[in-house]
Amino acid sequence: MSALLDARSLVKHLGGRRVVDGVDLVCETRQIVGLLGPNGAGKTTTLRMLYGFLRPDEGRIHVDGVELGRDLVRAKRSIGVCTQEDTFDGDFTVEQNLTVAAGYFRPRPTGLARRVAELLERFDLAAYAREKPETLSGGYRRRLMIARALVHRPRLLFLDEPTTGLDPQARMGVWDLVDGLRAEGLGIILTTHYMDEAERLSDALTVLAHGRVVARGTAKGVLGDLVGEHVVVVAATHGEAIAGWLGAHGRREPASVLGALHVPVSGEELADFARAFPSLRYEVRVPTLDDLFLKLSLSP
Amino acid sequence: MSWLIAAVEWQSRAVVSRHLRVYLRNWHTAFLPPALEPVTMLVAFGVGLGGYVASLTWQGRPVEYMTYIAPGLLAYATFMTAVFQSLFAAFIRMRYQRTWEGQLTTQVELRHVVWGEVLWAGLLATMYVVIVAAVLAGFDLAGLLDMRTERLPLLLPIVFMAGCGFAALGLCFTALMPTIDHMNLPVFLLVLPMGLLSSTYFPLEHPVLIALNGINPLYHLAQCFRGILIGGPVLDHLAAVLGLSLLLLGILVPLNLRLLRRRVLGD
Numbered sequence: 001m002s003a004l005l006d007a008r009s010l011v012k013h014l015g016g017r018r019v020v021d022g023v024d025l026v027c028e029t030r031q032i033v034g035l036l037g038p039n040g041a042g043k044t045t046t047l048r049m050l051y052g053f054l055r056p057d058e059g060r061i062h063v064d065g066v067e068l069g070r071d072l073v074r075a076k077r078s079i080g081v082c083t084q085e086d087t088f089d090g091d092f093t094v095e096q097n098l099t100v101a102a103g104y105f106r107p108r109p110t111g112l113a114r115r116v117a118e119l120l121e122r123f124d125l126a127a128y129a130r131e132k133p134e135t136l137s138g139g140y141r142r143r144l145m146i147a148r149a150l151v152h153r154p155r156l157l158f159l160d161e162p163t164t165g166l167d168p169q170a171r172m173g174v175w176d177l178v179d180g181l182r183a184e185g186l187g188i189i190l191t192t193h194y195m196d197e198a199e200r201l202s203d204a205l206t207v208l209a210h211g212r213v214v215a216r217g218t219a220k221g222v223l224g225d226l227v228g229e230h231v232v233v234v235a236a237t238h239g240e241a242i243a244g245w246l247g248a249h250g251r252r253e254p255a256s257v258l259g260a261l262h263v264p265v266s267g268e269e270l271a272d273f274a275r276a277f278p279s280l281r282y283e284v285r286v287p288t289l290d291d292l293f294l295k296l297s298l299s300p
Numbered sequence: 301m302s303w304l305i306a307a308v309e310w311q312s313r314a315v316v317s318r319h320l321r322v323y324l325r326n327w328h329t330a331f332l333p334p335a336l337e338p339v340t341m342l343v344a345f346g347v348g349l350g351g352y353v354a355s356l357t358w359q360g361r362p363v364e365y366m367t368y369i370a371p372g373l374l375a376y377a378t379f380m381t382a383v384f385q386s387l388f389a390a391f392i393r394m395r396y397q398r399t400w401e402g403q404l405t406t407q408v409e410l411r412h413v414v415w416g417e418v419l420w421a422g423l424l425a426t427m428y429v430v431i432v433a434a435v436l437a438g439f440d441l442a443g444l445l446d447m448r449t450e451r452l453p454l455l456l457p458i459v460f461m462a463g464c465g466f467a468a469l470g471l472c473f474t475a476l477m478p479t480i481d482h483m484n485l486p487v488f489l490l491v492l493p494m495g496l497l498s499s500t501y502f503p504l505e506h507p508v509l510i511a512l513n514g515i516n517p518l519y520h521l522a523q524c525f526r527g528i529l530i531g532g533p534v535l536d537h538l539a540a541v542l543g544l545s546l547l548l549l550g551i552l553v554p555l556n557l558r559l560l561r562r563r564v565l566g567d
Contacts, residue, residue, distance in 0.1 A: 014566065053404060054567050073311075076407045087402035091322045100321070103314050104406035149405070 002065050003028050004078075004156045004187035005050065011058035012045050019045045020056075021211040027156065027187040032178070034202030034219075035191045036289065038297040042211040043191050044084075044160070050189065051081045051158050064155055077105060080154035082145045084161045084191075088133045094144055095120065095129040098151045105152040112151075119147040123177065139170025146177060156187045163197060175201060195289035205289075209296045219289065227287040227295060228264035232273060234282040236261050245276055255294040264291055303554050306411035307419070315408060315416025316423065323424065334381075334431040338373050342439060345369055345501055356503065359532045367446045370436050371525035372500035374455060377432045379498075379518045381425040382463035383491055386470030387483055390417045394474065400564060410564060414556055418467045418549070425463030426456055447529045454528055458541060462521050465545030468552035475559035498522055517544035 005027040012020040020042045027033045037043045048054045050061060052072050061068040064078040088097050098116045102109045109115055120126040123143040128136060133144055142162055149157060159178065163171040171194075178201055182188060192198050198205060199219045207215040207222055215222040234242060236259050243253055246263070249272075254263040264287055265273060306312055323330050346366035353365040393399040400413050408416075433452045439445045473486040497509055498518040504510055513519035517540070524537035561567050 048565075051405065053565055072409070073407050081405035083401060083405060085398060085401070087398040087405065089318075089399055089402060090397050091325075091399075100318055101402070101406065103317065104311070104403060104408050106310060106407065148402075152406075 002062070004031075004064055005189065006062040007050055007059065008061075009059040010046060010049055010056045010061070012042075012049060012054060012056055014045065019211050020049070023059075023206075023208065023211070023213055025050070025189075025206055025213075027189055029155070029185050029187055030182055031203045032182050032188040032190055032201050034198040034205045035189055035208065036198055036205055036293075037208035038293055041208040041296070043208055046208065047158060047160055047189065047191060051079050052076050073106075077107075077152070078155045080149035080152070080157045082142075082149040082157070082159050082162055084164065086133070086141050086145060088141070088144055088148060090132065090134060092132075093130050094125055094133055094136070097133060097144060097148055101148045102151045109152045115151060115153070119150060123147040124173075137170070139166050139173060142166060142170070142174055143177070146174070150181075154186070156189070157181060159188060159190045161192055162190070163192065163194065171197070195293070198289055207292065207296070214296065215292075223287045223289065223292060227291045228266050228269070229287070230265050230267070230270050230284050231287045231291055232263040232265055232270065232282050232284055234261050234263065234280065235259065238277075238280060241277070245273065255291075257294070262291060262294065264295065303411050303557055306409070307415045309412060311408045311412035312415040312419060315403065315412055316420045318403075319416070319420040320423070323427075331431060334377065334428040335435060337377070338432045338435045341369070341373055341376075342366060342436075342444075346444075358503070358526070358530065363530060364446060366439075366444060367530055368503075368526070369501055370439070370445050370447055371529045372522045373436070374429055374432055374459070374525050375498070375518060375522035376495055376500045377428050378425045378459045378463050378521060379466050379495055380491075381428040382421040382466035383470040385421040385424050386417055386467040387473055387486065387491075388480070390421075390471060391474045391477070391480055391483065393417075394560075394564065395480070404564070410561060411557055414471065414553060414560060417471055418464050418553065421467030421470070422460045422464035425466070426460045429455065429459045448531075449529075451528050455525060458521070458524065458538065461545050462517060462541050465517060465548035468548045468556065471556045472552050472559070475556050475563060494518055499526075515544065517541055517548070520544065 003026045005025065007023065007025040010020050010023040011018065023046050025033065035043055035047065045054065049056045052068055052075065055069070063075040066075040068075045089100055092100055095116060098119060099112065102112050120129050123146065125140065125143055125147060128140065133141060136144065146162065163174050166174065175197065178188065190201060202219065204217060205219055205222050206213055207226070215226045236256050239261060242261055242263060246252070246254065249269065254261045270284065346369060350365035355362045355364050356368060358368060403413055404410065436445060436447065437449045437452065440447050440449045473483065477483055494516065495518065497504065498513060498516055499522045500518070504513060520537040520540035524534055524541055526532055527534035527537060
């Protein structure tokens with residue numbers, strides 16, 4: 001069976017710059033693929049090509065077996081998009097936003113009244129059905145955006161930073177909803193800047209830097225490949241000594257955060273570090289995706 | 301030619317239907333301006349200024365000033381409604397409400413959004429003109445005008461076509477202007493001069509204005525309406541209105557698409 005989303009060798013130039021450079025991305029049914037990367041990595045442009053907003057200069061995108069470049073309208077029938085910014089229709093109520101959005105799809109979603117009622121109930125929006133979206137809190141606005149993206153029963157859902165700006169409780173509410181959608185069989189492409197979100201929700205990660213895929217796989221695998229097995233945290237006052245040790249191992253200066261150096265190391269390097277600095281006070285922790293972002297943003 | 305085919309595709313109709321739904325929901329406020337504007341204009345220009353002008357010559361015969369400006373009001377309403385809808389309302393939907401971006405996440409594409417705006421502005425102008433025409437028919441019934449009221453329905457397809465052409469012009473500025481404040485530039489440099497110097501409220505005699513109006517669709521629209529409603533040449537002006545409207549659509553819709561692709565999609 002073919003993948004829900006199969007994108008190959010995507011290339012896009014914007015303003016004379018090669019913003020996306022040969023990106024491949026695959027998403028299967030019941031899978032959440034986290035698309036990560038620091039600002040300017042090409043995430044948004046990649047995402048916009050995947051949901052048909054932009055045309056790739058090179059490469060092919062298949063959605064549910066349909067090539068986007070050949071039959072965009074048919075391919076978009078299988079896609080639901082929750083953009084980063086709120087793009088609901090402010091002229092309509094919460095309920096009308098769902099019915100109006102359904103009018104932009106053919107074949108028309110069947111049993112629309114039942115579908116809208118079901119979404120309002122599921123996303124906890126029934127009490128606000130007759131309110132204007134701008135009266136909703138941030139968390140409920142995001143719920144409306146996701147509900148609207150689902151009104152036509154898509155098979156593939158794009159969530160572009162769905163929890164940005166939400167309080168922790170609202171974020172966890174959205175996580176539960178996203179997790180439930182995966183269980184129902186949707187394929188989901190998720191972009192986020194919250195590393196805990198990517199780690200908890202994603203079945204697979206694709207990491208972009210400078211328009212290219214620099215790592216893909218599970219969160220643990222990606223971290224092992226790109227960051228290392230451990231991170232040594234040591235006061236920045238020892239910077240000179242640490243830089244010397246790193247230099248001897250052919251490594252660049254580590255990230256400095258709030259007066260502490262965060263040095264990613266392998267198991268062997270950790271043993272060597274302990275031998276090199278027997279009297280130094282330091283902490284050893286497991287690497288996170290934050291370390292990966294710091295590393296990518298420091299790399300040229 | 302996909303940009304042209306999009307005019308008749310279901311997605312463009314879905315966009316128009318969305319705008320119509322918003323308009324009809326606010327009908328009590330939306331119907332007031334087209335009903336009150338001609339009354340104000342007829343009172344101000346007709347009764348007020350008309351008191352000094354009384355009558356003027358049209359096609360070699362004297363015509364009451366109020367009768368002269370009545371067809372001009374219909375042309376003016378067509379122009380202003382279509383241009384302002386595609387200038388301000390479309391800009392607000394594009395920039396502040398992000399309605400376009402929401403539509404573009406569905407099966408609607410940018411060419412449908414653009415045609416949806418153009419067709420909606422044409423339809424809105426037609427609905428406005430129906431209301432203005434009803435008010436004018438009332439004035440005619442009261443003996444304040446002397447028009448062939450029974451010919452008013454003939455104007456509607458012409459209004460729709462011209463409205464679409466004017467909307468393509470307005471949308472061009474929507475694509476170009478960086479902020480809503482910049483809309484003052486097209487409004488004061490083009491829309492108001494064009495609206496007033498097109499034989500809408502007074503006949504033109506200056507040779508430069510007459511020459512310029514040869515390619516001004518609003519001038520031909522006003523003269524065409526005058527010919528239909530109070531008698532005079534129609535066919536030449538009708539051909540000019542239709543030709544110039546098609547020209548505006550044929551040149552500006554593809555240009556708008558190009559400009560908006562960069563602005564909205566960043567492509």
